[in-house]
Amino acid sequence: MKCPYCSHEEFKVTDSRNALDANAIRRRRECLGCSRRFTTFETIELTIQVRKRDGLYEDFHEEKLVSGLQAACRHSKVSSDQVRNIAAKIICEVMDQQVREISTKEIGELAMKYLKTMDTIAYIRFACVYRRFKDIGELMEAIQSIDPVDSHLAAKA
Numbered sequence: 722m723k724c725p726y727c728s729h730e731e732f733k734v735t736d737s738r739n740a741l742d743a744n745a746i747r748r749r750r751e752c753l754g755c756s757r758r759f760t761t762f763e764t765i766e767l768t769i770q771v772r773k774r775d776g777l778y779e780d781f782h783e784e785k786l787v788s789g790l791q792a793a794c795r796h797s798k799v800s801s802d803q804v805r806n807i808a809a810k811i812i813c814e815v816m817d818q819q820v821r822e823i824s825t826k827e828i829g830e831l832a833m834k835y836l837k838t839m840d841t842i843a844y845i846r847f848a849c850v851y852r853r854f855k856d857i858g859e860l861m862e863a864i865q866s867i868d869p870v871d872s873h874l875a876a877k878a
């Protein structure tokens with residue numbers, strides 16, 4: 722990113738808040754070169770790189786996150802609106818950290834945090850894919866970490 726006035730590349734962030742659409746963040750920036758101020762609207766696709774398990778990087782794709790969540794929530798009580806809502810919360814949380822990169826593991830952990838509160842089956846399905854459980858013991862541990870009230874649901878997953 723460059724200053725629109727002098728092309729300097731260092732800034733101070735004076736204010737940042739979520740834009741109307743939760744997928745963008747609005748930042749007031751002050752150029753450290755010419756001290757002029759301007760506003761940027763950043764989307765997660767533009768600002769954060771995802772570090773994959775193999776160590777390679779890729780752009781953040783909201784659609785990938787949504788489709789992963791949707792797959793986990795199929796035949797569960799979580800609606801597609803709720804899936805979008807979870808994705809938006811994850812994106813907000815990631816952007817609030819103001820980091821340049823995040824690992825797929827960290828995104829997975831955030832997704833699990835939200836799914837866990839909504840639907841046990843969806844949570845376990847997602848956890849299976851994201852954590853790629855090494856063995857059944859790890860899967861059982863994940864199941865046992867769920868609120869016992871919901872454990873009868875876990876048995877069906």
Ligand SMILES: [Zn+2]
Pocket residue numbers: 724725726727728729752753754755756757
């Ligand atoms: Zn400047």
